[in-house]
Amino acid sequence: MIVKWNFEVQLGQMAVVAMLGVGSWAGATEIEGGAPDKSPYHLFNPTPREHMRELSTDRPDQTESAYTVDAGHVQVEMDLVNYFHDQTGGVTTEALAIAPVNLKFGLCNNVDVQFVLDSYVRVKTRTPGTPATEADGTGDLLTRLKVNLWGNDGGATALAVMPFVKWPLSQSSLRNGKTEGGIIVPLAVALPAGWGLGLMTEVDFVRDSSNAFDTEYFNTITLSHDIIGNLGGYVEFAALFTPESGAEWQGQIDLGFTYGLNENTQLDFGCNFGVTSTAPDYNPFVGLTMRF
Numbered sequence: 001m002i003v004k005w006n007f008e009v010q011l012g013q014m015a016v017v018a019m020l021g022v023g024s025w026a027g028a029t030e031i032e033g034g035a036p037d038k039s040p041y042h043l044f045n046p047t048p049r050e051h052m053r054e055l056s057t058d059r060p061d062q063t064e065s066a067y068t069v070d071a072g073h074v075q076v077e078m079d080l081v082n083y084f085h086d087q088t089g090g091v092t093t094e095a096l097a098i099a100p101v102n103l104k105f106g107l108c109n110n111v112d113v114q115f116v117l118d119s120y121v122r123v124k125t126r127t128p129g130t131p132a133t134e135a136d137g138t139g140d141l142l143t144r145l146k147v148n149l150w151g152n153d154g155g156a157t158a159l160a161v162m163p164f165v166k167w168p169l170s171q172s173s174l175r176n177g178k179t180e181g182g183i184i185v186p187l188a189v190a191l192p193a194g195w196g197l198g199l200m201t202e203v204d205f206v207r208d209s210s211n212a213f214d215t216e217y218f219n220t221i222t223l224s225h226d227i228i229g230n231l232g233g234y235v236e237f238a239a240l241f242t243p244e245s246g247a248e249w250q251g252q253i254d255l256g257f258t259y260g261l262n263e264n265t266q267l268d269f270g271c272n273f274g275v276t277s278t279a280p281d282y283n284p285f286v287g288l289t290m291r292f
Contacts, residue, residue, distance in 0.1 A: 046072025
């Protein structure tokens with residue numbers, strides 16, 4: 001299904017370890033144009049507060065951010081509550097997620113690693129003529145690595161790549177116990193009059209009932225703008241295609257809002273609405289981001 005629960009995860013590479021060993025413990029120096037050179041900073045030599053970039057999150061929209069967490073800093077992004085409702089072919093599915101979390105660590109100036117866990121999920125399914133079934137517990141664990149290719153600290157555009165893996169935790173009523181993964185490519189574009197454009201393409205490799213891999217394509221586009229004060233909003237379109245299995249595509253229109261409590265804390269809320277018969281009907285959520 002198309003619901004992301006606003007959390008996914010991705011895979012690190014040995015090159016990151018090498019980068020951690022290369023950075024010196026010296027402070028930033030100025031480069032051409034007066035901007036600080038932040039390359040010396042890494043996980044164990046954090047970027048000073050005065051050189052940190054503006055808070056950027058992979059939530060609440062389904063379009064991932066092209067910006068990484070500053071080196072040596074930690075960012076926690078989570079749904080406080082996330083509810084999902086779908087009715088297809090007479091079968092009604094409801095799911096409630098409590099505190100699913102994305103824990104992000106800045107490894108160096110343009111790389112962060114993320115660990116995403118479905119902390120608690122409860123799913124209820126009702127089929128006419130049969131008793132309702134329920135399942136609850138911990139969901140999937142993912143790891144993802146975000147590498148910003150350009151635009152992290154300035155410019156009209158920013159691009160990143162995020163390979164990811166879902167770990168094969170023991171099979172349960174909520175987990176298939178299989179290794180799955182893929183790659184995400186988010187692009188951010190600054191538009192005139194304070195508008196922001198986000199574009200994302202994602203390729204997922206998921207297991208089917210025969211344990212073979214199906215390829216899914218998830219694409220999004222989002223427009224955002226400040227509304228008043230620290231309140232911002234966005235509108236988004238998301239589409240999921242699974243051509244190998246012959247499944248119908250799923251489309252959603254998403255609306256949401258963010259409110260910055262301070263430079264390191266942000267609240268958000270919104271709802272994703274299905275616009276095709278195969279997509280979930282609606283998916284409201286309330287979330288929180290904190291940076292340390």
